[in-house]
Amino acid sequence: MSRVVLMQGNQACAEAALAAGVRFFAGYPITPSTEVAEIFAARLPRLGGKFIQMEDEIAGMGAVCGASLAGVKALTATSGPGFSLKQELIGYAAMAEIPVVVVNVQRLGPSTGKPTAPAQGDVMQARWGTHGDRAAIALSPTSVRETYDVTVHAINFSEKFRLPVIILLDEIIGHMREKIALPDPSTLRIIERKKPAVPSGEYLAYKPDDDGVAPLAAFGDGYHYHVTGLVHDETGFPAGSASITADLITRLHTKVYNAKSEITLFDEYFMEDAETAVVAYGGTFRSAMAAVKEARAKGNKVGLIKLITIWPFADEVVARAAAKVGTMIVPELNYGQLVGEVHRAANGRAHIVSLPKVDGGVFTPQEILSVLDKEVG
Amino acid sequence: MEQSVEKLLRTKHLAHIWCPGCGNGTVLAATVRAIEHLGLDQDKTVIVSGIGCSSRASGYMNFDTLHTAHGRALTFATGIKLARPELTVIVLTGDGDATAIGGNHFIHAARRNIDLTTIVFNNGIYGMTGGQYSPLTPTGSYASTAPYGHIERPFDIAKLAIAAGATYVARGSAYHTKMLADVIIKGIEHTGFSVIDAVTQCPTSFGRKNKMGAPAAMLEWQRDNAVTVEAAAKLTPEQLAGKFIIGELHRSEAPEYVAEYDKVIARAQKGAKK
Numbered sequence: 001m002s003r004v005v006l007m008q009g010n011q012a013c014a015e016a017a018l019a020a021g022v023r024f025f026a027g028y029p030i031t032p033s034t035e036v037a038e039i040f041a042a043r044l045p046r047l048g049g050k051f052i053q054m055e056d057e058i059a060g061m062g063a064v065c066g067a068s069l070a071g072v073k074a075l076t077a078t079s080g081p082g083f084s085l086k087q088e089l090i091g092y093a094a095m096a097e098i099p100v101v102v103v104n105v106q107r108l109g110p111s112t113g114k115p116t117a118p119a120q121g122d123v124m125q126a127r128w129g130t131h132g133d134r135a136a137i138a139l140s141p142t143s144v145r146e147t148y149d150v151t152v153h154a155i156n157f158s159e160k161f162r163l164p165v166i167i168l169l170d171e172i173i174g175h176m177r178e179k180i181a182l183p184d185p186s187t188l189r190i191i192e193r194k195k196p197a198v199p200s201g202e203y204l205a206y207k208p209d210d211d212g213v214a215p216l217a218a219f220g221d222g223y224h225y226h227v228t229g230l231v232h233d234e235t236g237f238p239a240g241s242a243s244i245t246a247d248l249i250t251r252l253h254t255k256v257y258n259a260k261s262e263i264t265l266f267d268e269y270f271m272e273d274a275e276t277a278v279v280a281y282g283g284t285f286r287s288a289m290a291a292v293k294e295a296r297a298k299g300n301k302v303g304l305i306k307l308i309t310i311w312p313f314a315d316e317v318v319a320r321a322a323a324k325v326g327t328m329i330v331p332e333l334n335y336g337q338l339v340g341e342v343h344r345a346a347n348g349r350a351h352i353v354s355l356p357k358v359d360g361g362v363f364t365p366q367e368i369l370s371v372l373d374k375e376v377g
Numbered sequence: 378m379e380q381s382v383e384k385l386l387r388t389k390h391l392a393h394i395w396c397p398g399c400g401n402g403t404v405l406a407a408t409v410r411a412i413e414h415l416g417l418d419q420d421k422t423v424i425v426s427g428i429g430c431s432s433r434a435s436g437y438m439n440f441d442t443l444h445t446a447h448g449r450a451l452t453f454a455t456g457i458k459l460a461r462p463e464l465t466v467i468v469l470t471g472d473g474d475a476t477a478i479g480g481n482h483f484i485h486a487a488r489r490n491i492d493l494t495t496i497v498f499n500n501g502i503y504g505m506t507g508g509q510y511s512p513l514t515p516t517g518s519y520a521s522t523a524p525y526g527h528i529e530r531p532f533d534i535a536k537l538a539i540a541a542g543a544t545y546v547a548r549g550s551a552y553h554t555k556m557l558a559d560v561i562i563k564g565i566e567h568t569g570f571s572v573i574d575a576v577t578q579c580p581t582s583f584g585r586k587n588k589m590g591a592p593a594a595m596l597e598w599q600r601d602n603a604v605t606v607e608a609a610a611k612l613t614p615e616q617l618a619g620k621f622i623i624g625e626l627h628r629s630e631a632p633e634y635v636a637e638y639d640k641v642i643a644r645a646q647k648g649a650k651k
């Protein structure tokens with residue numbers, strides 16, 4: 001049965017994770033993500049799951065990787081400074097292909113910055129924060145209700161593609177309370193990682209199926225396999241030839257990019273006849289929607305693209321829109337990050353306007369509307 | 378090697394990466410012998426290691442094995458043990474891995490008294506990266522980053538572990554391989570956080586720079602400078618200067634983390650029913 005409740009984004013995230021089968025949480029407290037940990041501390045043991053507050057964020061990331069390899073769906077949550085600390089092991093999870101979910105409730109940085117101020121400054125870090133090359137999946141919800149669905153998607157993607165998936169919440173969504181109807185958990189579509197269908201002697205933990213993803217046995221199930229962050233062949237053991245190296249690093253990209261249409265979550269509003277478009281994501285979306293509606297009320301043909309999937313970037317969506325609108329406006333609570341991707345995808349077909357905001361506040365609809373008026377007028 | 382021990386090794390992968398004369402193979406052999414002696418279920422034993430020469434040992438062992446990131450083995454091991462308590466989890470780590478970059482995880486795993494056995498391959502140097510000083514490098518010795526002699530004081534891994542709350546702590550050496558296996562057995566048998574400080578030689582990166590002679594001479598150094606717990610009890614601090622004590626150094630009882638968490642589960646579930 002669906003339930004109508006009043007809750008904040010952080011809570012919706014935790015509720016969804018529990019409904020999707022997460023039974024392990026390890027992390028370190030940090031504003032504005034701490035509620036996620038507190039909810040897991042209370043709820044997990046009731047479900048027979050495990051919660052542990054580790055000594056730092058690196059430890060939290062290591063512990064969720066370990067738990068996931070032991071066969072348990074695992075999640076960690078943090079914010080800016082902690083997200084920085086987790087980067088090395090996010091890369092480890094990518095290289096070793098361990099399904100885990102990392103929630104980053106963004107706050108204003110760099111450094112300790114403004115702990116309680118909303119920001120969208122970690123968009124590029126979610127993509128490039130760890131060293132080396134791999135495709136990233138990062139999702140950013142625009143409301144409390146959407147946080148629930150996005151969390152389920154994140155867990156599903158991590159299991160399906162065997163990688164760390166990042167949820168980019170922000171202080172606005174994480175701490176906003178809304179009345180929402182929670183879905184009946186039994187109606188959720190839950191994806192579980194593929195398990196090996198072969199006996200232990202034949203199992204290759206890094207030999208991909210056609211989808212680029214290998215089945216993953218749990219530690220303790222008798223498969224005796226090896227996991228390393230070194231370049232490895234399909235057996236999982238270190239191997240260094242040029243072709244093995246290239247195949248592995250390529251596959252860490254293609255397993256995601258080949259499924260891009262499935263992973264790209266977005267929405268379009270008033271785009272049919274739009275001459276100008278706003279591209280918005282996360283906590284900025286709602287202000288953008290209010291601004292677009294006001295512009296429409298004035299008779300201006302303005303549309304709105306909502307990006308839920310930040311990485312891989314929705315090139316096709318933006319390129320299609322850029323082909324028909326004259327101008328695209330990108331409001332972001334940072335100095336201009338995702339706008340670079342919009343530029344790249346638009347590839348000269350539209351005039352791109354960056355609307356950065358770095359004062360620690362949220363966009364008012366008026367701030368976006370005034371830019372719209374200028375560009376339209 | 379005996380057949381029963383051989384099946385615990387991935388013989389196919391055993392042209393190991395270690396230099397001639399390195400003590401890591403001896404510590405690995407003692408570990409495998411201990412596992413064999415205990416008759417641990419191969420399916421239910423997990424080996425977790427960090428990064429360093431010593432941490433490559435996991436790849437040679439025929440279990441579920443996890444070669445993690447530098448310093449972080451204990452964090453992964455904590456996740457595995459907590460998620461699946463029926464598994465026996467053994468952590469292999471270097472002295473730098475365990476007490477420099479991983480020092481914080483080391484003391485906190487000890488404080489929690491989580492049921493893991495940590496074997497520190499203690500060669501007193503960073504072997505993998507070519508001989509930089511570690512937190513175990515003796516004062517006055519030479520390292521590639523201490524070309525004028527090392528000025529820092531080393532940790533005593535055992536004292537560090539005991540102070541942080543480990544409930545079984547022992548030391549062995551590559552020379553005393555039988556007794557090393559014995560203390561590893563006891564460490565695995567012990568419920569709680571166990572630390573085995575396994576003194577081992579790095580002829581390439583430590584021995585050469587410190588004029589310790591051939592690998593055999595480094596083993597003789599271990600023989601000549603090790604003092605058993607029993608013998609040490611009769612010696613003065615002056616007589617013990619420059620020596621290292623081997624054997625069982627500490628054993629205590631304290632609540633084990635995973636068992637305590639089971640009580641949390643019981644309390645939470647009882648509360649939920651009300």
Ligand SMILES: Cc1ncc(C[n+]2csc(CCOP(=O)(O)OP(=O)(O)O)c2C)c(N)n1
Binds near residue numbers: 428472500
């Ligand atoms: C984050 C990080 N920093 C540095 C390194 C480089 N590194 C690899 S092994 C190592 C030290 C190894 O020394 P130790 O842990 O004592 O193990 P040994 O090689 O002597 O067995 C260092 C500094 C690394 N791999 N990762």
